[in-house]
Amino acid sequence: MIARAVISMGQSLRKVIVAEGVENQAQFDVLRFQCYEDVQGCLLSRALPAAEITQLLPPASTAVAGPTLSFSPLS
Numbered sequence: 001m002i003a004r005a006v007i008s009m010g011q012s013l014r015k016v017i018v019a020e021g022v023e024n025q026a027q028f029d030v031l032r033f034q035c036y037e038d039v040q041g042c043l044l045s046r047a048l049p050a051a052e053i054t055q056l057l058p059p060a061s062t063a064v065a066g067p068t069l070s071f072s073p074l075s
Helices: 002-012 024-034 048-058
Strands: none
Touching: none
16 A cells, blocks of 8 residues: 555654545545554645634644644544
């Protein structure tokens, strides 16, 4: 599977791999099974203008390093 090969290559290069374009639960489940830690796509959120997305982010003083996304697709 291509996703598994990309994950393996990224891990061997010590890179963070982001699965883009996740649009449905089946895609999400496959990627989660393949141990993708970072995903983005319409399943999780529609595209947002910069003004809206910045309102969802924590203040800089409370931000933490590293991935903090929990896998909870929109209904």
